[in-house]
Each structure stands twice: as C-alpha cells, then as structure tokens.
Amino acid sequence: MLEVKHLTKIFNKKDAHTKTVTQVGVKDISFVAQPGRICGFIGANGAGKTSTMRMLAGLTQPDSGQISLYGQPYKNLKDLKKKISFVSAETQIFDRLTPHEILSFYGQLADIPQKELEKNIDELAEKLEMKTFLDTRCAQFSTGMKQKVSLARGLITQPSVLIFDEVTNGLDIFASQALKDIIKELKADHRIIMYSTHTMPDADELCDDVAVIHEGMIKAVGAVSELHKKYHTTKIHDLFFKIIQPS
Amino acid sequence: MTTFNQFQLVFKKEALSLSRDRRSLVISIMTQLFLFPSLLLFIGYIQQIQTSHAEQVTITVGVKQQDQSNEFVQFLKTQQQIKLSTKENLTAALKKSEVLGVVEVQSKADLQGDTYQNIVYLFDESNNDSEQTSGKIAGFFEQFSTKKREQKLTALQLSEKKLVPFDFSTDTLQARAKTSSGALLAFLLPYMMILVSVQGTVHYALEMTVGEKERSTLATTLLLNVRPSIIAFAKISLTLLLSTLMLVLQVSSLLITFTVFHLASSLSVSLNFIQALQIMVVMLPFTLLMSSLMILLGMLARNTKEGTTYALPLSLLAIVMSFMSSLFDTHTPLFVFLIPIISQVAVLKQILIGSFIWQNVVLITISCLLALWITVSTVSKMFSKEAVLFRV
Numbered sequence: 001m002l003e004v005k006h007l008t009k010i011f012n013k014k015d016a017h018t019k020t021v022t023q024v025g026v027k028d029i030s031f032v033a034q035p036g037r038i039c040g041f042i043g044a045n046g047a048g049k050t051s052t053m054r055m056l057a058g059l060t061q062p063d064s065g066q067i068s069l070y071g072q073p074y075k076n077l078k079d080l081k082k083k084i085s086f087v088s089a090e091t092q093i094f095d096r097l098t099p100h101e102i103l104s105f106y107g108q109l110a111d112i113p114q115k116e117l118e119k120n121i122d123e124l125a126e127k128l129e130m131k132t133f134l135d136t137r138c139a140q141f142s143t144g145m146k147q148k149v150s151l152a153r154g155l156i157t158q159p160s161v162l163i164f165d166e167v168t169n170g171l172d173i174f175a176s177q178a179l180k181d182i183i184k185e186l187k188a189d190h191r192i193i194m195y196s197t198h199t200m201p202d203a204d205e206l207c208d209d210v211a212v213i214h215e216g217m218i219k220a221v222g223a224v225s226e227l228h229k230k231y232h233t234t235k236i237h238d239l240f241f242k243i244i245q246p247s
Numbered sequence: 248m249t250t251f252n253q254f255q256l257v258f259k260k261e262a263l264s265l266s267r268d269r270r271s272l273v274i275s276i277m278t279q280l281f282l283f284p285s286l287l288l289f290i291g292y293i294q295q296i297q298t299s300h301a302e303q304v305t306i307t308v309g310v311k312q313q314d315q316s317n318e319f320v321q322f323l324k325t326q327q328q329i330k331l332s333t334k335e336n337l338t339a340a341l342k343k344s345e346v347l348g349v350v351e352v353q354s355k356a357d358l359q360g361d362t363y364q365n366i367v368y369l370f371d372e373s374n375n376d377s378e379q380t381s382g383k384i385a386g387f388f389e390q391f392s393t394k395k396r397e398q399k400l401t402a403l404q405l406s407e408k409k410l411v412p413f414d415f416s417t418d419t420l421q422a423r424a425k426t427s428s429g430a431l432l433a434f435l436l437p438y439m440m441i442l443v444s445v446q447g448t449v450h451y452a453l454e455m456t457v458g459e460k461e462r463s464t465l466a467t468t469l470l471l472n473v474r475p476s477i478i479a480f481a482k483i484s485l486t487l488l489l490s491t492l493m494l495v496l497q498v499s500s501l502l503i504t505f506t507v508f509h510l511a512s513s514l515s516v517s518l519n520f521i522q523a524l525q526i527m528v529v530m531l532p533f534t535l536l537m538s539s540l541m542i543l544l545g546m547l548a549r550n551t552k553e554g555t556t557y558a559l560p561l562s563l564l565a566i567v568m569s570f571m572s573s574l575f576d577t578h579t580p581l582f583v584f585l586i587p588i589i590s591q592v593a594v595l596k597q598i599l600i601g602s603f604i605w606q607n608v609v610l611i612t613i614s615c616l617l618a619l620w621i622t623v624s625t626v627s628k629m630f631s632k633e634a635v636l637f638r639v
Contacts, residue, residue, distance in 0.1 A: 059466055059469055060633045082472045091467040091470060092464050093467065094467070097263065097264060101260075101263070105256065105260050109248070109256055109471050
C-alpha cells in the first residue's frame, strides 16, 4: 500500500511587486491507497492535486511529512522511479521518436532484458491497440494516440504504483472512455492506482476510494460507499460540494 | 545497469531526437560549411576586381600649366594607362568626373635663386576611381622624380649611395596584411568565428532544456530511472559534441577555401593546416564554454522566447568584447588572456598573421576550462532543483 503521512509542500512565488511570497501547496495531508483499488484524488483547480501527484511520483520533494510504499519510506527505496508510473498532461511524449523507441528507451533504463522488453512492448501494443502506429513518429499523433503512448510508457516498467493526473483532459469521448476502460483493467492486476481529477463523473465511474482536497488540505477521505452513506449522497459531485461547503 | 550505460542510453536518445530535426541540423551544417567560404570568396573577388580594374583602367588626367612642366608631361604621355585631357576648365571637369585628377605644376625659386617645380595632384575624394588612381599617379611621380635625381647626380658624377649612406625600412616577425582586404579579414575572421561559436549551438542547447519544458517532456525525462545529474550530463555532452563538430566543420571549410582558391596570396592572410589546428586548439575550450553557458541559460528560462532573450546579451557581450580586443597589442598584460572572448580574438588574430604564442594559448585554455567546469557543475546542480525544473 501507498501511505502518505502529514505531507506539506510550500512554494515560493512572486507577487505583483516581484517580492517572494510563500504559498502553501498542500498542508498536512494524510491518506492511504490500497492495491487493487482506484483511489480518487478530487478537487478544484489549484487545490493541490498536481503538487501531491508530483510528490508521489518522486518528481518533487515534500517540505515535511513522509511517503512510504509497502512500509518503506521513499527515500530508502532503490529504483523508486521503476516502481512508480506517472501519466499526466505534463508528461508528454517525445514527438520525434516512435512509440517503439520510447518504450524501448524506458524499458532499457529499467534494466529489462531485451527479449523480455520486446515481448512486453508487443503485449502493450496489442492491449492498447497501438500496433498500427508503433513505428511511426509521434509528432503527427492525435491527443488520444499520444495518451496511449504515454500510458504504455508508464506501464512498460511494470510499476506497482500508477499515478494518473487529469489524464482525460483534452481527450474526446471515445479516447477518454478507452483510457478509463484500460485503467479499470489495470485494477485487476493488483496495482495501487491513484486517479486525480476534477471531472466528477469520471471519479464516479472509476474510484473505489476517494480523497477530497480543497485549498491544500484533505477534507475527507475513505471508501466512496462509506462517504456516500455518511453524507447522504449518491454522486461524487454532490459529495464533493457537501464536503467543501457544509452549510 | 552501470551509470555509464545509463548515460549512453540518455545520450543516444537525445542524439536520435536531435538528428530527426533535419531542417535545423542542415541549416547549422550549411552555415558552418558555407558562411566563411562565401565571405572569403566575396572579399577575394572584390579584391581581384579592384586590382584588375586599377591595372586596366585608363586614367584621364588634366595638366594645368603644361608649359612649365614639359618633362613631366612627356613622362606621363609615355605611360600606357595615362591619357591627358585637353579640357579648358580642368577643376570643373574633375567635379563632373570627366577627368580623374588634375596635375598642377608650379615653378618656384629656392633661396639660392634656382627654380624648382612643385607638383600638386588634385583628386576627387567622393569619386572612388579618382581616389584610387591618386596612388598610381603618386607612383608615376616617384618614378619620374627618381629618374630626374639619377640624371642630376650622374651629371655631377655623384652616386646616390654616397648621399644616402644607408637604407631604412621596417619589417615584423609576422606576415603583415599588405592589402586592405587582408587587414579587414584579419579583423573580421576571428570576430565572426567568435560570433558563430556563440550562436552555433544556441538552438540545440535551448531545444534540450527549455524546449523540453515547453513541450512538457522535461517531467517525462525526469521520470527516467536515472539520476538527474546523469540526464544533465548527457545533454551537456551532446551539446559539446555538436559544438565541437560545428567548429571542425567551420575550420575545415576555412582551410579548404584558403587552399583551393589560393586566397593567401591575394588576401595576404594565411591559413595552412598547422594554423587550422592552432585555431581549433584556441577555439575548442571557448566553444565548449559557450555551449554549456547556453545550456545554463536554457535551464533558467521558462520558455524558448525567454531563452533567446537571455542569449541575446551574451551575443552582444561577445560583439563588444571582440571589438575591445582590437585595442590590445603584444604588450597586453597577461591577465587579459584570462578573459574569454577578448583573449580569443587577440590570439586568433595572432594565428592568422602567422604567430602562435603558446603561453597565451595555455592561459586561454585554463581560463575557459575553469569557467566550463563551473558552468557544468552549476547546470548539474540546477537539474536537481525542482524550483528551476518546474518554473512556470
């Protein structure tokens, strides 16, 4: 399981007079994500979702608090980035390379033997329906095709944690559904899946657990069914507003 | 997987990615291959045209008071390129470019009462041909004067050597640029080499740093199972390799142009294989320093536009410092050779006129390598700083 304890992240930003001011990204957040379940991380824009996801991906460091994977703190984990996959709008693919080259590059760096790597690439291409464009440069791809390559890049190292940050943004209805179907399938592999979004119907469709974040703080966390019971709601949209605006 | 293998993979991926940006690559290579040859050939061509024009042109001159200088007029008439004008108002004819110059002969008397002739050549500075032919007329006069002096001395049974016991002339250890084009080239070439080195790898350095931020692939790169410093080092190494290749192309194209078109004789600035090697020795640490500085600027920028804005002052600084270098001579204090750009231009000039002072080159190399080490260390550190990587 992925455990987050009292995580705080502070940013230094410039105000209108270019003076440096501190801004709290996330403050004292704690939650647990279990394997085989999709943990939704929902909040409005600027609530602190991406800041949290970046820390979970190991791209940035928290100012205080700790993240641990199966009881091991991140800082003690060897090959952390091999165990974690992060797919988001800010993890675009390398346009001048082909999907095969990208997957091969990430796989080689994860020390996957060549034969096994080729087999994994074949399987992923089959599963994500990428075979027809596996050896075409990514520059001309549609957003949906690029997102598939991005997902394949995240899966090639067979990580135990998958972090999705606003992955359906900009996708058309078909591509978005195809991606969500793949994420549902990945749940069956007993992986830890974090799904950050501000699209509440997506959270309804995918999430087993949910953490509601607002202004950098977690307002509620738990199984979706239990939260609905507690707040007398049936949709995450209503649940979200009840939690952040109790009156 | 070893650190070196990781470095190799990242380097290979970056190289593959850059190699697919064919247009930029072709433009960079073409610039290095053709910029200097075009410049050299153009200057050589202009020089050749001027020389042949000066040799072939018929100089029409007018002579005021011809009766007072019958001998000089007769001498001019024997010169094939000279045609004497029969115009009445010669000053007006000069203004209208009908004649290229006017010779005015005045008879004067010295203190002993002997007469002598004072010859003034009037030309029009606003007319290029008139200005250029004035030198030629001065040459004719020198010949005429020498001939007359010899005749007079012979009549007096004297030898010129007895009157002038020794000759005096100046020479330098270096091959001096004898033509104005050669002098221009000795100034222009180092200056342009510096500019090309500063600008040469800007595109690639920005592409691999701020370009990645802009395309949102920097985070993707940082998700690699590799230390950020290795990624940074691979990017820097590729930029350095590219800048080295560009430099080799640049110097080779210069060398080929000099050799194939025999420019050394017409421009009086030489470049042989040894000099080309010396230029590379001087330019390599500087080029490496410039590319790593560009990477640093790329890291600091939020987008490519900001990156090119940061690169502009560096280019301007290179221009100003290159000009400043023209103030230095052989007595330049040694510490000046520790300042990149100024020292580079000064030493490149020395090489082009055939002088290689190894103490200066050692100082340049040390100063550049030191600055390079500081820049590369800074870039590596910055590549682990999230505030720099995720600036928006």
